[in-house]
Amino acid sequence: MITLDINNRQVNVDVPPDMPLLWALRDELGMTGTKFGCGLGLCGACTVHMGGEAVRSCVLPVSAAVGQRITTIEHLESDTLGAAVQAAWMAANVPQCGYCQGGQVMSAVALLKSKPKPTDSDIDEAMSGNICRCGTYTRIRTAIKQVSAQLGAKS
Amino acid sequence: MSKVLNLENTARRTWLKSMGAGGLILAVGSAGNVFAQTAAAAKEVKYGGDGMPGGLVDDPLVFVSIDAAGVVSVVCHRSEMGQGVRTSFTMVVADELEADLTRVKVVQALGDEARYGNQNTDGSRSLRHSMAPLRRVGAAARAMLETAAAARWKVPVGEVQARMHELVHLPSGRKLGFGEVALAAAALPVPAPASLKLKTPAQFRYIGKDNTPSIDGADIVRGRAVYGTDIRLDGMVYAVVARPPVLGGKLKRFDAAKALKVPGVLRVIELKSTPLPANHHPLGGVAVVAKNTWSAIKGREALELEWEDGAHASYDSVAYKTTLEAAARQPAKAVRNDGNATAALAKATRRVQAEYYLPHIAHATMEPPVATARIVDNRCEIWAPTQAPQGARDFVAKTIGFKPEQVTMNVTLLGGGFGRKSKFDFIAEAALVSQALGGTPVKLQWTREDDIHHDYFHTVAVEHMESALDAKGKPTAWLHRSAAPSISSTFALGSNTLQPFEMGMTAINVPFQIPNVRIETPVAEAHTRIGWFRSVYNIPHAFAVQSFVSELAAEAKRDPKDYLLELIGPARRIDPRTLSDQTNYGESPETYPIDTGRMARVVRLAAAGAKWGRKLPKGRGLGIAVAYSFMSYVATVIEVEVDTKGTLRIIAVDMAVDCGPQVNTERIRSQLEGAVIMGLGLTKHGEITFRDGRVVQSNFNDHAMLRHNEAPRDIRVHFAPADYSVAPGGVGEPGLPPVAPALCNAIFAATGKRIRRLPIGEQLTVA
Numbered sequence: 001m002i003t004l005d006i007n008n009r010q011v012n013v014d015v016p017p018d019m020p021l022l023w024a025l026r027d028e029l030g031m032t033g034t035k036f037g038c039g040l041g042l043c044g045a046c047t048v049h050m051g052g053e054a055v056r057s058c059v060l061p062v063s064a065a066v067g068q069r070i071t072t073i074e075h076l077e078s079d080t081l082g083a084a085v086q087a088a089w090m091a092a093n094v095p096q097c098g099y100c101q102g103g104q105v106m107s108a109v110a111l112l113k114s115k116p117k118p119t120d121s122d123i124d125e126a127m128s129g130n131i132c133r134c135g136t137y138t139r140i141r142t143a144i145k146q147v148s149a150q151l152g153a154k155s
Numbered sequence: 156m157s158k159v160l161n162l163e164n165t166a167r168r169t170w171l172k173s174m175g176a177g178g179l180i181l182a183v184g185s186a187g188n189v190f191a192q193t194a195a196a197a198k199e200v201k202y203g204g205d206g207m208p209g210g211l212v213d214d215p216l217v218f219v220s221i222d223a224a225g226v227v228s229v230v231c232h233r234s235e236m237g238q239g240v241r242t243s244f245t246m247v248v249a250d251e252l253e254a255d256l257t258r259v260k261v262v263q264a265l266g267d268e269a270r271y272g273n274q275n276t277d278g279s280r281s282l283r284h285s286m287a288p289l290r291r292v293g294a295a296a297r298a299m300l301e302t303a304a305a306a307r308w309k310v311p312v313g314e315v316q317a318r319m320h321e322l323v324h325l326p327s328g329r330k331l332g333f334g335e336v337a338l339a340a341a342a343l344p345v346p347a348p349a350s351l352k353l354k355t356p357a358q359f360r361y362i363g364k365d366n367t368p369s370i371d372g373a374d375i376v377r378g379r380a381v382y383g384t385d386i387r388l389d390g391m392v393y394a395v396v397a398r399p400p401v402l403g404g405k406l407k408r409f410d411a412a413k414a415l416k417v418p419g420v421l422r423v424i425e426l427k428s429t430p431l432p433a434n435h436h437p438l439g440g441v442a443v444v445a446k447n448t449w450s451a452i453k454g455r456e457a458l459e460l461e462w463e464d465g466a467h468a469s470y471d472s473v474a475y476k477t478t479l480e481a482a483a484r485q486p487a488k489a490v491r492n493d494g495n496a497t498a499a500l501a502k503a504t505r506r507v508q509a510e511y512y513l514p515h516i517a518h519a520t521m522e523p524p525v526a527t528a529r530i531v532d533n534r535c536e537i538w539a540p541t542q543a544p545q546g547a548r549d550f551v552a553k554t555i556g557f558k559p560e561q562v563t564m565n566v567t568l569l570g571g572g573f574g575r576k577s578k579f580d581f582i583a584e585a586a587l588v589s590q591a592l593g594g595t596p597v598k599l600q601w602t603r604e605d606d607i608h609h610d611y612f613h614t615v616a617v618e619h620m621e622s623a624l625d626a627k628g629k630p631t632a633w634l635h636r637s638a639a640p641s642i643s644s645t646f647a648l649g650s651n652t653l654q655p656f657e658m659g660m661t662a663i664n665v666p667f668q669i670p671n672v673r674i675e676t677p678v679a680e681a682h683t684r685i686g687w688f689r690s691v692y693n694i695p696h697a698f699a700v701q702s703f704v705s706e707l708a709a710e711a712k713r714d715p716k717d718y719l720l721e722l723i724g725p726a727r728r729i730d731p732r733t734l735s736d737q738t739n740y741g742e743s744p745e746t747y748p749i750d751t752g753r754m755a756r757v758v759r760l761a762a763a764g765a766k767w768g769r770k771l772p773k774g775r776g777l778g779i780a781v782a783y784s785f786m787s788y789v790a791t792v793i794e795v796e797v798d799t800k801g802t803l804r805i806i807a808v809d810m811a812v813d814c815g816p817q818v819n820t821e822r823i824r825s826q827l828e829g830a831v832i833m834g835l836g837l838t839k840h841g842e843i844t845f846r847d848g849r850v851v852q853s854n855f856n857d858h859a860m861l862r863h864n865e866a867p868r869d870i871r872v873h874f875a876p877a878d879y880s881v882a883p884g885g886v887g888e889p890g891l892p893p894v895a896p897a898l899c900n901a902i903f904a905a906t907g908k909r910i911r912r913l914p915i916g917e918q919l920t921v922a
Contacts, residue, residue, distance in 0.1 A: 016418055019449045027393065027447035032385035033378020035570070036448075037521055038603040042855040045521055073378030086376040090368060093821055096829055097237030098375030099521040099570025105376055124864035131855060133521045133571050134237045135832025137866035139825070 002062055006031075007075035017063035022046045024062050025072060033073040033102050037131070044130030047103035048072050054110035056129075073102035076109065084150060085109050088143040096134035104130045108144050116151045118144065202743035204284030207275065209268030209545065213288035215296040215345060217270060219248060225320060225334030227254045232264040232271035233281040234542050235371065236572035237829070238887045239822035240281045242370040244289055246361040247282075247818055251293025251354060252300075253317035254333070256361055261370050266544025266564030276542040277577050277687060278740065279785035279885020282818055286883050294351040296340075303340035304331050319360075356879040363877050365820045371568065383540030383567045386527040388596040392421060394588050395451045395600055397458055398440040398609055401848035402683050403431045403465035409441050410459040417457050419450025424591045426584070432648050433684045435550050435579035438609060442588050448600050464848055470682035472844035472851075475615065476512060479679060483510065483619035483638040487677035488652065491663045491735035494671035499632035503623030507710050510620070511699040512912040513895075515843040516613040516688055517858060522570020523606040524581035530555075530594035535562045535586055540569035542577040550579040551586045562586075573833075574687035578611050604853045611686025612843055614639045618699030622669075628711025630722070632671040637662050639695060640681035652676040653692070659738040661696035661782055661892060664731055666749045668724040674735070683845065689833065693784045693892035698913065701780035701896030705903065715900060716762050716779050723781075726752025740785055746882045747786050753813045754783055756875055757790040760811030764873045765792035774798055775806070776904025782892035787814040787884030788875075789827070791893035793867075795901040801920035803902065805835060805867040810893075813875035814884035824872040827890040831870050834894025836861030842914050 001012050004021075006029070013028045020039075025031045025048075034057055037045030041056035048057045049071040076082035085108050095101045104127070111118055111126035118126065123141055132140070204211040212218075218230045229248045235241045241261045249259045264271050273284070297317045304322035305312040314325050322331045361367060374380040399405055411423035421444045428439030441458055445451035486497075500506060526539040528551075535557055541547045541564070548564040551557075569576055585599035601609075616639035623632040641657055643650040653676045655663075663674050688694070701719075708718035728748040731739045739747060758781050762768075765777060774796050781790040794806040808831050817823060840859040844851045852858035899910040902919070910918060 015447070015449075019447075023447055023449040027449070030387055031378075032381075032387070035382075035522070036384060036600070037523075038855050039452075040603075040854055040856065043521070043603075043860075077377060089376045090372045093366070093369060093372065093825060095237075095369060095372055095375045096239070096825060097235075097521065097569060097571045098371065098380055099382055099568075101375050102378045120868070127863040129862075131521065131860045131862060133519060133573075133833070133860065135829035135861075135866075136825070137832060137861075137863050138828060138868065138870050140863070141866075141868070 002066060004062065004065055004070060005068065006070045007072060013062065015062060018061045021048065021057040021060045021062050021065050021070070025057065031072055031074055035099055035102060037100065043100070044103045044107060045100050047106040047130065049106060049110060052110065052113055054107045073106055076105065079109070081112060082109050084147050085112065085143070088147045092139045092143040092146065094136050094139040094143055096136055100130060100132045104132065104140055108140070112144065112147055112151070117148055202741060202746070204273060204288070206741055207273035207284070209271070209273040211284060211288045212270070212272035213291040213348065215292045215299065216341065218289070218292045219252065219296045221333050221337035223334045223337065225258060225332045227252065227259040227333065228262050229259055230262050230264050230271070232274050233285070234276040234544070234566055234569055234572065236276065236542065236569035236576070238281070238826055239369060239819055240276065242367060243282055243819040243822060244285065245370055246367055247286060247289040248293040250359055250361045251290045252297045253319060255320040256367070258320055263566050266548040266566065268545040274544050275546065275577070276572070277574060279888045283786060283883045283885050286816065286818060290353055291348055291351055294353050295346050298346045298351060299340040299343045300333060300336055302343055303336040306339065307331065307336060363817045363820060367819055367821055380568055382522050382570045383538065384522055384525040384570070384600065386538040386567065386598060388527065388529060391527070391596040391598055392444050392446065392592070393448045393451045393600065394442050394444045394597050395448070395455050395602065395605070396426065396440050396442045396584060397455050397460055398438040398605070399428060399462050400608065401462070401464040402433065402467045404428070404462050405439055405465070406441065407461040407463045409461065411441070413457040413459065414443055414454040417450060417454040419446040420454035421445055422592065423454070423458070424588060426587060433645050435583065437580050437584040437587060444588065444592065444597065452602065467682040468848040470845045470848045472514065472615070472846070475682070476617070479615070479617035479638045480510065482677035482679060483617045483636045485677065487636055487675040489673055489675050490655070490658055491672060491674040496632040496634050496671040496673035499671040500621055500623050500634060503632065505624040505710070506621065507624065507707055508621045509703055509706055509911060511618040511695070511702060513616045513695040513698060514841070514913065515615045515683070516837050516841045517607050517610045517843050518573045518575035518688055519606065519858065519860065520571030520573060520575055523603055524575065524601040525599065526582040526585035527596065527598040528585040528589040529596035530589050533561060535589070536565070537562065537582060537586060538565045538567055539582045540567050540576055541579070541582060542569065542572045547579045547582045551583050554583040555586050555590050573689040575610060577687055603855070607843070607853055607858055608850045611645065611684040613688035613694065614642070614685050614692065616695035618695055620699055620703040622703070622707055624707065624711055628713060630669045630707060633665070633667065633669045634673045635662060635699070636675040636677050637696065638677040638679050639692070640679045640685050642685050642687060644681035645684050645686065651678045651680050656738045657692040659736045659740065660692040660784060661700055662692070664734045664736040664749060665700060666729050666734065666751055666754070667722040669722070682848070690784060690888040690891040693782060693888070694837070694895065697780065697782040697892035698895040701782065701893060702899055702911070705778070705896070705900040706909065709903070716758065716767055719779065719781065720755055720758055723751050723755045723758070726755065742786060749783060753788050753875065754781060757781060757788045757811040757813050760873045760875060761790035761792045761809050764809035764811065764871055765794060765807070767792060774905055776901045776906070778897045778900025778902070778904055780893035780896035780900060782889065784889045784892050785885030786882070787812065787886065787889040789889045789893055791897040793897040793901045795898065795905050797902060797905045797919060803839070803915065803919055805865070805898070807869035807871070808867050809871045809873065810890060811873040811875065812890070814886050814889070815881040816879045816883045817874065817877040820874070823886050826886050827872045828870045830890025831894055832861055832866060834891045835898060838895040838898050838913055838915060839865070840914050840916070842916070
């Protein structure tokens with residue numbers, strides 16, 4: 001049995017230690033907001049936060065998540081910045097099919113946490129690991145900048 | 156001899172008729188229009204939604220329900236894959252119903268065309284076909300509510316008007332909520348369509364209004380939206396399948412001993428392969444069933460497998476390109492022959508010739524194919540991200556030996572579709588595995604590698620173009636040979652030339668003012684499963700046609716935009732049959748002529764948006780292209796910069812669209828933005844190659860998608876004014892065809908280098 005800290009809850013999973021966190025979340029814990037896209041950390045659909053940083057759960061063995069604070073898209077609303085990013089996503093009508101958007105939002109929140117005023121090249125660097133096949137990139141950039149402007153206005 | 160194959164199970168359900176030994180005629184939507192010309196038995200020809208299997212249904216009792224609290228539920232019978240259909244359909248019904256959109260929810264229909272009419276979500280047809288019937292649904296429901304309220308008040312119905320979720324007695328100002336009369340209204344007879352009072356466009360509350368939020372947006376950004384891969388059932392197990400790597404291949408032998416020792420693996424099941432044609436059949440192979448997806452994947456890795464490759468084991472992309480080029484350089488069967496292009500070319504003094512190559516492309520939906528199935532008491536229930544739920548239902552039934560009514564097809568959200576999820580192989584696979592497990596619920600997940608190796612690929616194509624220019628630089632002849640395997644090859648062995656519906660996509664129907672036009676279809680054998688990919692044959696055809704126009708302009712030393720407008724010529728409405736196009740996307744040639752005035756207008760709009768003609772710094776260039784597809788007109792201008800090292804940067808994209816009426820303006824814009832990104836991706840990177848019959852690429856490391864850092868910062872969508880007096884055009888696909896030629900034309904303007912082979916890849920950086 002492996003104990004994980006997910007969304008501020010201690011949960012136990014009975015899985016092999018090399019199982020990627022993605023499958024523990026989805027198949028064992030029923031948390032399906034985190035998506036499978038490639039299995040190799042190439043597309044970002046599976047992005048979660050570990051200690052506040054964006055990580056690809058499809059290549060993160062559960063053993064590496066032990067003792068770490070994991071946050072998934074399902075819990076993001078409880079975070080002020082997370083909720084702001086979600087609201088900006090809706091205001092800009094970002095999602096099309098939406099499958100990648102949980103991962104996009106997780107990457108954007110991690111970016112804005114570390115860099116509240118990201119430049120375009122910061123956005124490129126933080127977001128280029130997240131593929132969107134529907135092509136929502138320009139709207140994502142708009143939404144990130146909108147949240148950044150809000151943060152600036154508040155500080 | 157003529158044998159009829161009724162391919163009722165193809166997703167873009169079409170009728171394929173084998174006409175003797177010669178050609179095949181494949182008509183989208185309507186068999187009748189193809190044969191109308193020759194068939195003496197002149198039965199009524201049906202077009203559009205009426206010509207689709209299941210037809211159109213406009214019964215409000217099927218699509219609308221209102222509960223006592225007044226909450227309106229609208230049934231969406233098409234599949235949501237990012238095009239916004241759940242929002243747009245709801246907008247249409249709510250508008251005519253005078254409902255408050257914030258009090259309307261959407262209910263996804265099961266696959267049931269007897270009830271809902273055609274449900275295929277493809278061909279950019281959902282609103283094109285359903286806008287009118289859904290308006291009638293809303294208007295009929297409104298009339299029934301008004302009648303019920305009038306009866307309650309005992310006043311003439313003419314004194315009652317539905318207004319924003321309320322029924323108002325105009326003389327007295329009395330009001331009733333929708334919920335208060337819903338039950339009585341539902342018991343009334345449905346008014347005849349001719350009696351319905353539809354709104355005028357000026358009265359629209361939602362249709363054509365900008366910035367309507369997505370009905371699924373909040374669930375999506377919170378991780379609550381349910382896609383095919385998110386289905387969970389009690390007692391569910393998980394499966395992945397090892398499939399034959401070569402089309403037509405099958406299992407020779409396998410050893411599951413090691414796989415069965417992998418922790419979590421429960422069963423290993425052999426799946427039979429089906430002889431070609433591939434159709435929608437699962438490919439066969441070996442399924443590994445486990446307690447979770449990870450164990451199933453690890454179990455599959457531990458299988459020992461030996462395949463028998465079969466007839467397509469030598470398919471090789473490099474060799475095949477040469478084969479297609481050879482075919483494209485020989486005269487072939489003409490499908491359109493106006494004047495005498497051959498003679499005009501032979502005597503011309505200025506001839507221009509070019510060949511364009513497009514490789515196979517993979518759909519690579521972000522959600523790989525997946526389906527969940529269970530069988531209980533001789534009833535099979537499926538949950539699938541499918542673009543064609545009734546077709547999937549029928550095909551699953553046939554595959555497992557059930558009747559369609561024993562199969563329930565639940566439609567989830569689709570994590571992308573693009574045509575891949577119009578195929579049923581992955582759904583039938585899940586049903587077969589559940590059946591082999593005695594009905595146990597099973598989620599059958601494709602990995603990304605499975606998806607890339609076993610797609611129904613977009614065709615590979617060589618487009619051969621020739622033209623002759625007169626002294627003024629105007630074309631006197633136009634020859635286009637389109638050498639590409641046909642989608643029909645997936646459904647009929649021996650089908651080896653492009654079919655009318657494929658040539659009707661920006662090849663046979665070029666509306667240019669050129670006296671001698673010859674369009675030919677050389678032979679091209681398929682060696683993999685060819686499928687529908689967003690905008691289909693418009694991709695290679697528009698790439699060739701619109702690149703070639705730019706090449707002719709360069710030869711004539713003319714501005715490409717002016718030259719394009721001259722070729723389009725004066726505003727006129729062309730009957731596609733006069734261009735030898737008998738298919739017209741299944742639509743009536745009278746309702747949907749090719750309108751060159753609308754085509755020219757989008758060219759001017761896009762050019763104006765991009766400030767065409769402005770002075771650009773060195774290394775920058777503008778390219779333009781236009782395409783008419785799926786009854787809509789889209790022109791695209793792209794600005795690029797290519798530096799001295801050959802690094803390509805896409806500065807901005809301006810698109811202009813005329814789709815006639817506009818329903819969900821915001822979603823039209825986002826669909827076009829998305830088409831730009833997809834088009835730029837396939838132009839820069841998209842390539843699937845084969846070696847020894849096997850797909851070489853396997854994941855996003857060797858099959859690159861366009862990413863954030865490559866995306867243009869500015870994508871501007873310009874609308875021709877909404878016009879509700881013309882029939883609706885499609886939106887999901889028409890944005891894609893002009894992208895590749897606009898980009899390559901821009902690269903030519905910036906560098907003088909002409910890209911004729913896609914993807915661009917390293918062609919700009921390699922000297």
